[in-house]
Amino acid sequence: MEIFNNIQSARKHFRTLDGVSVGFIPTMGALHAGHLSLVRRAAAENDIVAASIFINPAQFNDANDFENYPRKFDTDISLLEAFEVDVLLTPEVEDMFPDKYNYQVSENKESKILEGLYRPRHFDGVLTVVLKLLNIVHPGKAYFGEKDWQQLKLIQGMAKALFLDTEIIACPTIREKDGLAMSSRNILLDKDELKRAAKFHQILSEKTTPEAKTTTLEKAGFKVDYIEEREGRILGAVRLGKVRLIDNEQIWENQKSNTNL
Numbered sequence: 001m002e003i004f005n006n007i008q009s010a011r012k013h014f015r016t017l018d019g020v021s022v023g024f025i026p027t028m029g030a031l032h033a034g035h036l037s038l039v040r041r042a043a044a045e046n047d048i049v050a051a052s053i054f055i056n057p058a059q060f061n062d063a064n065d066f067e068n069y070p071r072k073f074d075t076d077i078s079l080l081e082a083f084e085v086d087v088l089l090t091p092e093v094e095d096m097f098p099d100k101y102n103y104q105v106s107e108n109k110e111s112k113i114l115e116g117l118y119r120p121r122h123f124d125g126v127l128t129v130v131l132k133l134l135n136i137v138h139p140g141k142a143y144f145g146e147k148d149w150q151q152l153k154l155i156q157g158m159a160k161a162l163f164l165d166t167e168i169i170a171c172p173t174i175r176e177k178d179g180l181a182m183s184s185r186n187i188l189l190d191k192d193e194l195k196r197a198a199k200f201h202q203i204l205s206e207k208t209t210p211e212a213k214t215t216t217l218e219k220a221g222f223k224v225d226y227i228e229e230r231e232g233r234i235l236g237a238v239r240l241g242k243v244r245l246i247d248n249e250q251i252w253e254n255q256k257s258n259t260n261l
């Protein structure tokens, strides 16, 4: 695996790959089976696989969350090497934001609801960094998990709105045996919380109203930020101790709504 810390060297490298299809997986590290399923899919569909590890400060609206975000660089490198990733990009914050984050991508509708209400400007940070990464790598396809449903839809929306050449591929959420969606932040749950966390997906998937789910979740010890139904999909965010969990599940086929989510 070739590792590029320097953005200019990475750009030069990707420019030389004429006629070679590149599948790209952007990550913030602390890799788990969900990320590795994206790597596997990218390897099956492209000539080479590129990944990035960049803990993007612009998408953390809470300084503590940024500080506590798990950092597992050495394990991540070993995993990516074991999964035969060809190129890894590990840029520095000051190199990713030579403009000091004066230039930003912002979406003015769908990024303001659900997660956007609880994490102001979070999606501006995500979209800006994803666009920068896509401009460095120029992949034919980039892979994102459905667990971050709103993020996925906004990135697909950005690719369409800005005429990006990259196809944004949605990949299914990978879950623990008990149903808990895999997430880098799960490492921050203690043993007892980890056991209780599985209830989130179980309750989210029950055939009940969002209001009933909220009540059941609160009884089970979760603090509920939101549980909302959009486009036949139930989306939710809860807090368990200091950890915030998000998840979603399709509940109906072909439901109409007035948002793209």
Ligand code: PAF
Binding pocket: 026, 027, 028, 054, 056, 059, 126, 129, 130, 148, 151
């Ligand atoms: O989903 C993530 O890990 C991040 O939001 C992403 C897409 C890598 C952008 O920083």
